[in-house]
Amino acid sequence: MGKPDATDGVLRALAEPRRRTILRLVAHTEMSAGEIAAAFEISRTAVSQHLTVLKSVGLLTERREGTRRIYRARSQGLAGLREFLDEMWGDALDTARQLVEAERGLSDTDERVRRAG
Amino acid sequence: MGKPDATDGVLRALAEPRRRTILRLVAHTEMSAGEIAAAFEISRTAVSQHLTVLKSVGLLTERREGTRRIYRARSQGLAGLREFLDEMWGDALDTARQLVEAERGLSDTDERVRRAG
DNA sequence: GGCTAACGTTAGCCGCTACTGACGCTTGGG
């Protein structure tokens, strides 16, 4: 419920293979813009634009450190997409999602892993 | 043979708002191509092309009945996307998988990142 | 066969999007 527009932007952002690669790169660790750009063969400018897109739809977090900008994936940005998936999957997995949400509440970025058992 | 990443096609298909609407329409019931087209204001041709795309990436099932073609969402086509989500979300479902991998002894994942100390 | 209904397919147009190259901005150091 909330904004259907949010899911639209997220899906358009994820439709690009390189943007998905970027997300995977910074899924569990941080990286500077330069480090991320070094992982591709396209120009640094193109990567910067991808970073802008990902950040604008809430899939990326930016932190400044001197002249460098450190990026990190923001898993919360995928919440709307998960809702969309569950809506059409209509499975027992929806129950699991409720358990997870109830457990983590509104806590923010944290790599800690917890069992839902 | 085969496609290295079926998720790519699925995400590109889902990036279109009308295709998502189509999927929602036939998520729990069947509909003919004409009925689906009637739900939009674009031409029937455009809807037919959307149906072709959705079918080509495995998100739709087609059944013929006389001159009509009946469509229905194929939730199995979203399995790969769900894996992608879990990979970056790191929720309880993914945790269970990680535990299994840990028991097997840290086999093959190469997404390990070096941590600059 | 002739005709209609219900679709898919093709050709062409047009807007969007990802790319490159040049430039501007901010930070830190001499």
Add this chain to the structure above:
DNA sequence: CCCAAGCGTCAGTAGCGGCTAACGTTAGCC
């Protein structure tokens, strides 16, 4: 101050992707 490092931003361009209109195809009825 000047200069370099590190990035973002601004034109400009090539190509992809979705749209319409016309045409082709299959199924059923008379």
